[in-house]
Amino acid sequence: MEKLKELIKKQGIVVSEQILNVDSFLNHQVDVELMKEIGEEFANYFGGKNITKVVTIESSGIAPAAMTALNLKVPLLTLKKKKPNTMNEEFIQTTVKSFTKGNEYQLTASKKYIKEEDHILFIDDFLANGDSALGAIRLIEEQKAKLEGIGIVIEKSFGPGRSKLEQKGYDIYSLARIKKLETFGTILFCE
Amino acid sequence: MEKLKELIKKQGIVVSEQILNVDSFLNHQVDVELMKEIGEEFANYFGGKNITKVVTIESSGIAPAAMTALNLKVPLLTLKKKKPNTMNEEFIQTTVKSFTKGNEYQLTASKKYIKEEDHILFIDDFLANGDSALGAIRLIEEQKAKLEGIGIVIEKSFGPGRSKLEQKGYDIYSLARIKKLETFGTILFCE
Numbered sequence: 001m002e003k004l005k006e007l008i009k010k011q012g013i014v015v016s017e018q019i020l021n022v023d024s025f026l027n028h029q030v031d032v033e034l035m036k037e038i039g040e041e042f043a044n045y046f047g048g049k050n051i052t053k054v055v056t057i058e059s060s061g062i063a064p065a066a067m068t069a070l071n072l073k074v075p076l077l078t079l080k081k082k083k084p085n086t087m088n089e090e091f092i093q094t095t096v097k098s099f100t101k102g103n104e105y106q107l108t109a110s111k112k113y114i115k116e117e118d119h120i121l122f123i124d125d126f127l128a129n130g131d132s133a134l135g136a137i138r139l140i141e142e143q144k145a146k147l148e149g150i151g152i153v154i155e156k157s158f159g160p161g162r163s164k165l166e167q168k169g170y171d172i173y174s175l176a177r178i179k180k181l182e183t184f185g186t187i188l189f190c191e
Numbered sequence: 192m193e194k195l196k197e198l199i200k201k202q203g204i205v206v207s208e209q210i211l212n213v214d215s216f217l218n219h220q221v222d223v224e225l226m227k228e229i230g231e232e233f234a235n236y237f238g239g240k241n242i243t244k245v246v247t248i249e250s251s252g253i254a255p256a257a258m259t260a261l262n263l264k265v266p267l268l269t270l271k272k273k274k275p276n277t278m279n280e281e282f283i284q285t286t287v288k289s290f291t292k293g294n295e296y297q298l299t300a301s302k303k304y305i306k307e308e309d310h311i312l313f314i315d316d317f318l319a320n321g322d323s324a325l326g327a328i329r330l331i332e333e334q335k336a337k338l339e340g341i342g343i344v345i346e347k348s349f350g351p352g353r354s355k356l357e358q359k360g361y362d363i364y365s366l367a368r369i370k371k372l373e374t375f376g377t378i379l380f381c382e
Contacts, residue, residue: 019276023278023280028271028304030253032257066223070223070224070226089204113215
């Protein structure tokens with residue numbers, strides 16, 4: 001997606017060889033018109049798969065995932081990073097260690113919102129080490145739902161995330177793939 | 192907003208006299224078509240105020256706030272509940288004690304995304320005690336931006352939030368106002 005790559009080049013700040021700050025349009029301030037286009041792009045790519053639900057992880061995945069769900073005319077499910085005190089029904093959890101953030105959280109969902117008959121599209125803002133995506137997949141598969149695809153806004157292709165997910169046979173569509181982040185500020189794309 | 196009230200009546204679960212679970216369409220699973228209508232409603236109500244930015248708090252405010260920002264053709268700013276390690280620029284913080292969740296967090300924003308010339312619309316999923324809204328207002332006003340209005344999806348009108356905000360003269364528009372939650376499951380609306 002050219003517009004996205006241009007924004008990454010113009011506004012992305014290389015914090016380290018691992019960390020890219022895109023707070024101006026994705027993770028803090030959000031360019032909602034871009035999110036709408038991202039939603040259209042994912043809906044277009046995965047539209048033939050009879051998706052019944054879009055799943056994401058709070059909180060930076062929500063805007064692109066909501067726009068995707070709107071285009072596919074299906075509900076969005078936001079996985080929580082801890083069990084909210086309002087969640088009073090049966091739930092499932094899995095521990096996720098976040099490589100980028102250096103922390104650990106309990107990815108949580110109510111059982112009733114992921115069903116065996118669901119065809120799920122997982123959307124997230126970043127893919128790097130793949131730990132959060134794999135956590136989401138564990139919850140989806142624990143409920144015997146089918147994961148039909150994974151849509152990623154920005155893939156850090158220098159991380160092992162993509163190959164971990166490809167090994168499991170999933171269809172991954174990343175809108176921008178970054179080959180390398182250089183500490184003096186250069187962002188190199190895969191293609 | 193009648194459609195929202197109907198959904199609250201049909202799908203809302205009264206967890207206690209203070210806590211309403213609306214995980215089926217707002218806080219966990221998200222009815223994105225409803226969020227789109229909510230965005231149109233807020234944009235319609237606040238559209239004459241030359242809004243330059245919509246501000247919300249992660250994470251359940253993001254979907255309705257993103258749809259509002261899309262309708263107003265302005266960026267969304269998502270305030271963080273702690274400083275992300277990707278945030279490498281000057282930031283402002285304020286401590287918020289959450290009445291409903293019984294916890295405390297550091298509401299955080301990069302300085303560069305709230306400017307003196309901004310006319311801000313604050314959107315949130317719930318208003319009860321008003322603590323999170325007041326936290327957001329402290330950050331907005333610390334940056335000398337103008338808060339033009341507050342859009343709330345569900346107001347717990349039995350809480351002091353509205354009167355605290357009205358005392359400060361803000362224009363508050365709540366799409367559903369709940370007068371009382373009864374432990375045997377009844378939800379009473381204000382009008």
